[in-house]
Amino acid sequence: MGELFVLTEGIIRDLVGFGEAELKAVEAVYPLISDGSAVMPDIMRIDVEAHNGEIDVKSAFLPGYPGIAIKVSAGFFNNPKRGLPSLGGFMVVLDAETGIPTAALFDNGYLTDLRTGLAGAVAARHLARPDSSRLAVLGAGVQARFQVQALRLVLAIETVTVWARRRERAEALARDLSDQLGIEVRATDSVEAAAAGADVVVTTTPATDGFLKQNHLRPGQHLTTVGSDAELKRELGEGIFDLVDVVVVDSLRQSMRLGEARSAVAEGYDPEGLIELGTVVAGKHPGRTSPEQITLCDLTGTGAQDTAIAGLTVQRAREQSRGDVVIT
Amino acid sequence: MGELFVLTEGIIRDLVGFGEAELKAVEAVYPLISDGSAVMPDIMRIDVEAHNGEIDVKSAFLPGYPGIAIKVSAGFFNNPKRGLPSLGGFMVVLDAETGIPTAALFDNGYLTDLRTGLAGAVAARHLARPDSSRLAVLGAGVQARFQVQALRLVLAIETVTVWARRRERAEALARDLSDQLGIEVRATDSVEAAAAGADVVVTTTPATDGFLKQNHLRPGQHLTTVGSDAELKRELGEGIFDLVDVVVVDSLRQSMRLGEARSAVAEGYDPEGLIELGTVVAGKHPGRTSPEQITLCDLTGTGAQDTAIAGLTVQRAREQSRGDVVIT
Numbered sequence: 311m312g313e314l315f316v317l318t319e320g321i322i323r324d325l326v327g328f329g330e331a332e333l334k335a336v337e338a339v340y341p342l343i344s345d346g347s348a349v350m351p352d353i354m355r356i357d358v359e360a361h362n363g364e365i366d367v368k369s370a371f372l373p374g375y376p377g378i379a380i381k382v383s384a385g386f387f388n389n390p391k392r393g394l395p396s397l398g399g400f401m402v403v404l405d406a407e408t409g410i411p412t413a414a415l416f417d418n419g420y421l422t423d424l425r426t427g428l429a430g431a432v433a434a435r436h437l438a439r440p441d442s443s444r445l446a447v448l449g450a451g452v453q454a455r456f457q458v459q460a461l462r463l464v465l466a467i468e469t470v471t472v473w474a475r476r477r478e479r480a481e482a483l484a485r486d487l488s489d490q491l492g493i494e495v496r497a498t499d500s501v502e503a504a505a506a507g508a509d510v511v512v513t514t515t516p517a518t519d520g521f522l523k524q525n526h527l528r529p530g531q532h533l534t535t536v537g538s539d540a541e542l543k544r545e546l547g548e549g550i551f552d553l554v555d556v557v558v559v560d561s562l563r564q565s566m567r568l569g570e571a572r573s574a575v576a577e578g579y580d581p582e583g584l585i586e587l588g589t590v591v592a593g594k595h596p597g598r599t600s601p602e603q604i605t606l607c608d609l610t611g612t613g614a615q616d617t618a619i620a621g622l623t624v625q626r627a628r629e630q631s632r633g634d635v636v637i638t
Numbered sequence: 639m640g641e642l643f644v645l646t647e648g649i650i651r652d653l654v655g656f657g658e659a660e661l662k663a664v665e666a667v668y669p670l671i672s673d674g675s676a677v678m679p680d681i682m683r684i685d686v687e688a689h690n691g692e693i694d695v696k697s698a699f700l701p702g703y704p705g706i707a708i709k710v711s712a713g714f715f716n717n718p719k720r721g722l723p724s725l726g727g728f729m730v731v732l733d734a735e736t737g738i739p740t741a742a743l744f745d746n747g748y749l750t751d752l753r754t755g756l757a758g759a760v761a762a763r764h765l766a767r768p769d770s771s772r773l774a775v776l777g778a779g780v781q782a783r784f785q786v787q788a789l790r791l792v793l794a795i796e797t798v799t800v801w802a803r804r805r806e807r808a809e810a811l812a813r814d815l816s817d818q819l820g821i822e823v824r825a826t827d828s829v830e831a832a833a834a835g836a837d838v839v840v841t842t843t844p845a846t847d848g849f850l851k852q853n854h855l856r857p858g859q860h861l862t863t864v865g866s867d868a869e870l871k872r873e874l875g876e877g878i879f880d881l882v883d884v885v886v887v888d889s890l891r892q893s894m895r896l897g898e899a900r901s902a903v904a905e906g907y908d909p910e911g912l913i914e915l916g917t918v919v920a921g922k923h924p925g926r927t928s929p930e931q932i933t934l935c936d937l938t939g940t941g942a943q944d945t946a947i948a949g950l951t952v953q954r955a956r957e958q959s960r961g962d963v964v965i966t
Contacts, residue, residue, distance in 0.1 A: 314744065316644060318966050354682040356706065358699050361735045367695055367708060371686050378684065380695060382708055382730065384737025392736070400739050400966075402710065402730065407689045408720070409712025411728050414742055416642065416966040634964065638646050638728075638744040 312405075315413040315624060317633040322417045325626045326424065326619065328459045335622045336428040337435075337591060339372060339614035343561055344588025347373050348614045350561070353568070362387045366539075370613035377403040377412060379620035381613060383422055395419075397452075401620045411638065413624045421623065425615040427456030428463075429560065430534050433607035434510055435464040436590045436597050437558060438532035442509035443468040448501060448522065448545070449514035450474035450483040453536055457512045458487055458495075465510065470495040473504035475515075502526050513537055513545040520547035520573070527553060532598075532605045535570050539610050544573045551579040555603035558585045561612050569610040640733075643741040643952060645961040650745045653954045654752065654947065656787045663950045664756040665763075665919060667700060667942035671889055672916025675701050676942045678889070681896070690715045694867075698941035705731040705740060707948035709941060711750055723747075725780075729948045739966065741952045749951065753943040755784030756791075757888065758862045761935035762838055763792040764918045764925050765886060766860035770837035771796040776829060776850065776873070777842035778802035778811040781864055785840045786815055786823075793838065798823040801832035802843075830854050841865055841873040848875035848901065855881060860926075860933045863898050867938050872901045879907040883931035886913045889940050897938040 317325075326332050342348040354367040363386035371378050383399040390396060399419040405412050415421060434442070442465050447454045450472055458470055470487060472495065474480040480497035488495040498504045505511050505526040513522060515537045522545055527533065533554070537545045551557055551574040559565035562584055566572055575581050587607060590597040598605050627633045645653075654660050670676040682695040691714035699706050711727040718724060727747040733740050743749060762770070770793050775782045778800055786798055798815060800823065802808040808825035816823040826832040833839050833854040840862045841850060850873055855861065861882070865873045879885055879902040887893035890912055894900055903909050915935060918925040926933050955961045 316742075316964055318964060349685055349687075351682050351684055354679050354695055354697065356679055356697050356699055357677055358706070358734065358737075359677075360699075360701055363735075363737050365697070365706065365708075365732065365737060367682055367697070369682065369684050369693070369695070371684055371688075373688055378686070378693065380693075380708075380710055382732070382739075384732060386735070386737040389736055394736055394738070398737055398739075400730065402728065402742075404693065404710070404712060406686065407691075407714070408717055408722055409686075409691050409693060409714040409726055410722070411710075411726075411744060414644075414730075416739060416964065418966065634962075636644055636646060636744065636962065638746065 312410050312638055314411055314636045314638045315627050315633040316636055317413065317627055318416050319418045319420055321632050322415055322420055322623055325632060326623050328463060330463065332424065332619065332622060333428050333431055333463050335618045336425050336615050337432045339618045340432065340588035341592040342372050343612060343614050344586040344592065350613050368613035368616055370617045371406060372614055372617050375617060375621055376406055377617065377621045377624060378406050379403050379617040381422065381616035383419060401616060403620050403624055415620060415623060421619050423452050423456050425619040426453060426536060426609065426611055427460035429609050429615060430457045430512055430536060431460035431464045432591065433534045433558065433587060433609065434461055434532060437556065437605040437607055438465060438510050439530060439601050442532065444507055444509045445470045446504040446508035446511045447472050447514065448504060450479040451514060453514040454483060455487065457514060457536065461510065468493060471498045471504045471508065473498050473501055515545055516543060517545045518542050520544045522550065523547040524549050524553050527604055529602045529604060534607045534609060536609050538569050540568055544570060546570050548577055553604060554606040556585065556598055556605040557583055558587050558590060558607040560587050560609045562586055564610040565608050570608040640738050640966055642739055642964045642966050643955050643961040644964055645741065645743050645955055647744065647746045647748055649960050650743055650748055650951055653960060654951050656791060658791065660752065660947065660950060661756050661759055661791050663946045664753050664943050665760045667946045668760065668916035669920040670700050671940060671942050672914040672920065678941050696941035696944055698945045699734060700942055700945050703945060703949055704734055705945065705949045705952060706734050707731050707945040709750065709944035711747060729944060731948050731952055743948060743951060749947050751780050751784050753947040754781060754864060754937065754939055755788035757937050757943060758785045758840055758864060759788035759792045760919065761862045761915060761937065762789055762860055765884065765933040765935055766793060766838050767858060767929050770860065772835055772837045773798045774832040774836035774839045775800050775842065776832060778807040779842060781842040782811060783815065785842060785864065789838065796821060799826045799832045799836065801826050801829055843873055844871060845873045846870050848872045850878065851875040852877050852881050855932055857930045857932060863936045866897050868896055872898060874898050876905055881932060882934040884913065884926055884933040885911055886915050886918060886935040888915050888937045890914055892938040892940065893936050898936040
């Protein structure tokens with residue numbers, strides 16, 4: 311019926327990364343979420359308790375975009391015992407006008423990591439103080455690394471502090487990032503020490519205990535939370551939403567179900583205070599209005615980002631004639 | 639990370655079809671749905687109104703099965719204007735223990751058509767009178783054809799009558815089936831004429847008007863409804879459920895949301911009367927207990943069937959070393 315591009319991780323990493331075009335591609339989706347023109351169904355989840363696994367499916371149709379991504383993320387937590395990574399995934403892109411598959415991107419979750427990192431940069435561009443230079447990252451996994459890389463696209467980051475529950479992981483990431491980026495990156499012993507001197511704080515953990523407390527925050531900070539994307543997860547302790555001056559979420563519906571807004575609202579925060587990132591990106595809400603304000607953006611991760619980053623990947627694969635072509 | 643089989647429609651049609659193993663593979667899933675051991679999330683739907691399209695995603699984890707299918711069905715109803723079929727789709731299979739993709743089946747919807755046809759045969763095997771020989775098919779699309787082919791696996795079908803809103807389509811299908819199967823197949827002018835002399839009646843239309851009425855049914859008949867898989871669809875008129883002695887559905891949850899049970903219950907039918915197909919297949923419910931009873935099975939289509947038929951396809955592809963292999 312047609313030509314289908316099959317792309318594997320190595321090629322995909324060659325095609326897209328931390329560039330301005332990728333950042334713009336991700337940024338552009340938020341106004342479409344907020345003005346209701348994106349068609350974005352609730353996440354499909356398949357719990358595979360027998361194998362300590364979970365599968366999430368996300369998707370979105372964005373008007374004017376040539377493709378629709380169906381994105382599958384897999385987290386199988388017995389994998390490390392077999393020498394395999396816990397997290398994986400892939401995307402398939404359908405032609406938005408015909409529904410015919412045009413590309414299969416076996417990226418092992420790279421595109422999800424990338425678009426999530428870039429979302430952090432979008433949030434910081436619109437909410438952090440423009441002179442922010444000191445970054446704190448809580449968590450030391452792939453997303454901690456990607457947040458740092460992405461934030462450098464929008465802020466002149468000079469120092470990074472890393473905290474993780476396991477000190478040795480924070481130290482390993484600090485060494486890696488320091489070598490890779492040529493900036494000062496150091497591990498710290500406590501959430502408080504990490505956050506205290508930072509202009510931007512990013513949480514990237516699978517925590518369920520709300521480890522970031524009110525007394526960890528300082529006036530003028532911007533906080534992005536990336537970890538919470540499921541009913542039981544939370545990185546923010548009680549009362550953080552009340553302390554924050556501008557509370558932004560990537561998707562109201564998702565954050566209320568799966569993100570930090572879920573627990574905050576359950577504890578009494580008025581959901582009327584929640585602002586969608588797209589309204590700020592579109593200039594319909596001013597975001598931060600003074601250097602003293604504390605701003606927050608809760609990112610749950612959207613199918614719209616997947617459709618955008620997959621679309622850019624396929625466009626470049628076509629332009630560069632990369633990937634296998636299968637006649638379907 | 640691993641070896642991934644990429645299979646296209648031609649190969650897939652070679653690998654699986656109307657065989658006893660395929661029938662058993664589909665039959666085996668229903669007890670897993672009914673005893674709660676299948677993990678089957680609600681269908682994800684992406685409405686693409688801008689292009690007159692809709693995308694459904696189904697999936698299921700079945701205990702003991704080596705793979706989990708993520709199945710995408712696409713219906714894009716402007717396609718015929720471009721000379722393309724309206725319906726399409728594909729499946730990706732993940733390793734159930736690691737979540738790593740092991741196969742991508744670009745079947746253009748063939749496996750969905752096949753497992754739906756086979757589900758009709760499963761229903762008839764367990765509910766129709768064993769001596770049923772006269773079949774009526776309402777609708778004249780791919781699924782009408784597939785229902786006839788599948789039912790011949792379980793019943794000694796001697797005559798088939800076909801009705802469709804467009805008489806010429808019914809006639810074309812009747813000619814085709816007659817040539818292909820060497821049995822008497824004829825088109826009829828009315829639903830009543832088609833159904834009146836039949837032992838088994840199968841509805842396969844996208845109707846929304848409940849065109850099959852109480853007075854079309856006769857004692858001893860078995861009725862399978864395949865069409866309704868969305869909120870607005872219905873093939874059965876008011877009161878059919880009340881007339882039927884044994885009302886079976888493939889999935890209670892789905893039939894109540896998307897199938898014939900939705901409108902029947904809305905019109906007063908007591909959902910306590912609904913029996914899941916798996917309880918009949920497993921012998922926990924007797925199904926038909928006399929030749930005079932009217933039996934009904936409403937099929938909405940389940941991710942469990944997709945996981946089963948995809949698994950069999952991949953198993954055979956491996957055994958026969960068919961398909962492209964991509965290293966992901």
